[in-house]
Amino acid sequence: MFGRSVYFLTMKMRRSERIVGVTKILIDNPYKLISLNYFTERFEAAKSTISEDLSIIKRVFNIEKMGKVETVAGAAGGVRFIPNKGIKDIKLVIDELCEKLSDSTRILAGGYIYMTDIIFNPNLIDRVGEIFATKFSDLGAEYIITMETKGIPIALMAARALNLPLVSIRKSSKVTEGSVVSINYVTGSSRKIETMSLSRRALPEGAKVIIIDDFMKAGGTAKGMLDLMKEFKAEVLDIGVLVETAQPKEKLVKEYTALVVLEDVDEIEDQIIVKPSSWVENL
């Protein structure tokens, strides 16, 4: 993965140089434990020197709310970067999201709103993924689960920030998935019967998972995902959704975390009302 450069065979780096390289490697590998030896070899520096570099990075990240640098002691130990977002930063991202979603030109016939551009905006959705990663960082999840298509970008960015594999449930089964488990479920809002399926290979039995999706109205899809997870004997630790609707108040799933609440889409007044969720408000 990381080659040693000729440069280091001839001269060592100064701290201000080496620390740039160490910072880059940490950020590029969220949640991945990197041994101190890796850094000492790559930068031809003493362990104590690298340790000092890491304390500086730790301190700056802490002060600047740029995430956490965690040290794990022992032979199998090392250091890892945890891209936790600070509260202020989370609120700024959510405010930007609410502002974008409130744009009344998003209103589609039938009271739907167009949000595909937001979901596929990598810069914004990367930060949303980091918010979910921050929220779910201590649960010990092994997989992130989502539902194709629009759940994928958010879930992928959360999976990236948590360094976990993503598993995407499909709405139909494909020949390229091998043997699959399918279940029928009733969409909570339109009461239609749909099928969702997941490849047997995609998830081992008994895994600890977090479900992340883009939208929740009545919660029928989320309920279906919970049922499908039972078929894999998975333990669902939490559910995260980007947008939930205020109505219906009673969802088919009880425990979940939404980031924003779609209060109202008024086609006549040409108005969309979106607010930060109570989880965001109470941070």
Place this chain on the structure above:
Amino acid sequence: MFGRSVYFLTMKMRRSERIVGVTKILIDNPYKLISLNYFTERFEAAKSTISEDLSIIKRVFNIEKMGKVETVAGAAGGVRFIPNKGIKDIKLVIDELCEKLSDSTRILAGGYIYMTDIIFNPNLIDRVGEIFATKFSDLGAEYIITMETKGIPIALMAARALNLPLVSIRKSSKVTEGSVVSINYVTGSSRKIETMSLSRRALPEGAKVIIIDDFMKAGGTAKGMLDLMKEFKAEVLDIGVLVETAQPKEKLVKEYTALVVLEDVDEIEDQIIVKPSSWVENL
């Protein structure tokens, strides 16, 4: 987006501290032009000091093949991070990919191979996205286009690295997409007629785009995407695919860049042969 911390009201940072913060901000915002003023205000440092920090970062990234730091002169100028990958790094990623894909347990009935886990592995696919971003960095693209579902992760990571919006073509039209343009296309391998559609809102007319997808056999889907792009008067600058099959040799599209070639899937010998593409070999 970035709050100033109380810390800086009381004491300034040393170079080795400040440079950690500057590095983090650059990496978090690929291709985004950040003004020098932003850094001078955030870190309460003189312009000359920040310029020197940036030269150090530039030098280290250059030596360590960690990407480029580009300075744009003038009033609207600033600095931006371009996450270009070095040749050695590209080859390492492609070798890892070939090794993973060659695992014969991936063989499915009918000579298909299971690659969903690879496509949804954020750590690997992030690096694949950076390879495409490196390849396509100078084309002046405005959008990345892909096809749901399995194209999305790779295309999203490339879009992230290029700081471009992603537009995902759908296999069916949804009520939440508003008015859509649909076309029929013939899949090159199985000769089935399928429909793909894209929301009018998703892409302005005359945009410069790059298509990125996970797999190409005969190229029918890619051809369909080119046809759909004509409906939007888009200029397709290039096509990138993760895996192409060696057979059929003649594809329905002429210009594209594949990263790896699936030479053979032998169900009887229980063997998959995957090789780096000629583009990778010739780097």
